[in-house]
Amino acid sequence: MFSRSRRNLARWFTLSMGGILVIFATILYFLEAKDQLWSFDQELYNTSRLMAAGVEDGLYQEQQRISLEDVPVLGGEALPFASTIVYARWYTPKKQLLQFVGVTPSERLDNQPGFQTIELGDASKNLPQSGDRVSTSVRQNIQLRQLTLPVFQDKQLIGYLEIAASLAPVEETLWSLRLSLIVGVPIALSVIALTGWLLGGMAMQPIRQSYEQLQRFTADASHELRTPLQAIRNHAQFGLLEPIDPSQQQSSLQNIDQIAESMGMLISDLLFLARNEGQLKPEVLNPVNLANWLSALVEEYTHLAKEKNLKFTSQFPEQLVMLKINPDLMRQVVTNLLSNACRYTPSGGKVCLRVFLQSRWVVIEVQDSGIGIPEADLPHIFERFYRVDSVRSRHTGGVGLGLAIAKQIVQVHGGHIVAKSRLGEGSTFQIKLPLI
Numbered sequence: 202m203f204s205r206s207r208r209n210l211a212r213w214f215t216l217s218m219g220g221i222l223v224i225f226a227t228i229l230y231f232l233e234a235k236d237q238l239w240s241f242d243q244e245l246y247n248t249s250r251l252m253a254a255g256v257e258d259g260l261y262q263e264q265q266r267i268s269l270e271d272v273p274v275l276g277g278e279a280l281p282f283a284s285t286i287v288y289a290r291w292y293t294p295k296k297q298l299l300q301f302v303g304v305t306p307s308e309r310l311d312n313q314p315g316f317q318t319i320e321l322g323d324a325s326k327n328l329p330q331s332g333d334r335v336s337t338s339v340r341q342n343i344q345l346r347q348l349t350l351p352v353f354q355d356k357q358l359i360g361y362l363e364i365a366a367s368l369a370p371v372e373e374t375l376w377s378l379r380l381s382l383i384v385g386v387p388i389a390l391s392v393i394a395l396t397g398w399l400l401g402g403m404a405m406q407p408i409r410q411s412y413e414q415l416q417r418f419t420a421d422a423s424h425e426l427r428t429p430l431q432a433i434r435n436h437a438q439f440g441l442l443e444p445i446d447p448s449q450q451q452s453s454l455q456n457i458d459q460i461a462e463s464m465g466m467l468i469s470d471l472l473f474l475a476r477n478e479g480q481l482k483p484e485v486l487n488p489v490n491l492a493n494w495l496s497a498l499v500e501e502y503t504h505l506a507k508e509k510n511l512k513f514t515s516q517f518p519e520q521l522v523m524l525k526i527n528p529d530l531m532r533q534v535v536t537n538l539l540s541n542a543c544r545y546t547p548s549g550g551k552v553c554l555r556v557f558l559q560s561r562w563v564v565i566e567v568q569d570s571g572i573g574i575p576e577a578d579l580p581h582i583f584e585r586f587y588r589v590d591s592v593r594s595r596h597t598g599g600v601g602l603g604l605a606i607a608k609q610i611v612q613v614h615g616g617h618i619v620a621k622s623r624l625g626e627g628s629t630f631q632i633k634l635p636l637i
Contacts, residue, residue: 203409207401216395219390226382237371238346238613242316245348247368248286253352253362256291267291267360269300274364285366287321287345292361299497310361317347319365324360344368365387429460431513436460486614488637491522491556491563498532499554502539510548516555521564523637526614534618538567538630541603546571546627558636562616574622582620583608 257273270276274289285603288303296310304321321343347365350356436453471543499515535554542552551571557564574582579591586601615635622628 203412204419206408209399210401210404211394212396215390215394218393218397222386222389222393223488224607226386230375230378230382234371234375237374241346241368241371242348242367244344245316245364246350247365248366249348249350249362252289253350253365256352256354256362256602265298267328271615272338274302275300275344275425285370287365289365290363292363293598294360296361303365305315310363312347312349312363312601314349314361317349318368319345319347321345344372353537363462376540377527399547429464432460433457448492455479486525487528489524489526489528491524491565492517494528494532495535495554495556495565498535498539501553502543505543506552508544509546511543511546512549514551514553516553516557518557520558522556522558524634525637526634530610531614534610534632535565535567537603537607538632542567542571542628545569548549559633561636563636565634566629568627570627572626574628576622578623579620583618 251274252273255276256269258269265362269291272291274286275291286303288301288306290303290306291299293299298306298308298310304310309413313387344367345365347363347369348359349363374410436456495517496517499513503513528616539552539554546552546569551568552570553566553568555566555568557566574589578587581587582589584601585604585605588601608618611632611634616633618632620628620630
């Protein structure tokens, strides 16, 4: 299931990012093509203006006469720079062909003024031979950019200049760009796919852990509920036997009551874990003097420690420490830690409740000299239904929810809880809460 979800995540990530990449590459290509064509048109237009500047207009025997001798390409002059001009033509104001160089044109001008992209067929036979002043690099079916320019002198139309140049330089540039995109885009898509696979794995990891934890939680909860339910049924069946001693019947009913009470506590704990997610609402938090609030717990556990032959001590800072907490919920956390410390510390051991400040945090520390926790179990003790020793926990009445609830309560107060322990030397639990 998780592998399929990971593949789906990677696939959609690749498709989305790949689609964006392809769209970006396409836009980039068309923008570059447009820019290259604009630059080429500007160069062609400047060439046409330079050629048109050499046209001389005058009257000869009361008729208008055009002299093209000084026009580059058409006349005896060459262009002062390298050019890819394929042909040049001059038409009279009546659009009749007057002179041309290069490909043989029609006798009449049929094109509208402006730029046109045309495809020149097998025109090599019509090209000028070597020594002519136009490009001889024309091949079959080449792309040309043609400009038809009306030429004016003294606001009077004196003719039309039509020139064409090969688009080979533009095509070479665009081909290089296409080649880069053809090679680069698949490589980028491969990198995107690999990244999507890795990110999918990272995204699925906490989901996998949560799912496994949920499965373990469901299995443990089912087991914890199934066992007392079976015990209730056994005691109920025993109580229904006839004849039965009234004292035995009363004992069975008492056992049923105790088991039902234990189940009620378990269900309450499960409801608390399910309902209390995220931060607590501000209205349920109250300012609390930490020393005064803990004094009742100190008195209670001092008597409990004496009954178990334990030495209980407490240390509080001299300055006033104020916290904004829910007193009932936080009391449950500290009570759980102190109860565990007293429960798992042998007779003659020590339990210490200490409060100290650490930067902007207040630390409530419960330390004992008890049996400790194995290093392998330490990372899991705050998980739901996790028990270091199932037999021992069942004997002491625990189901493995106390520390999980304690951690969640601390977290909803904006703090965190940590544990340190060495087997046979004792444990230390620290609750870190933000100061007001």
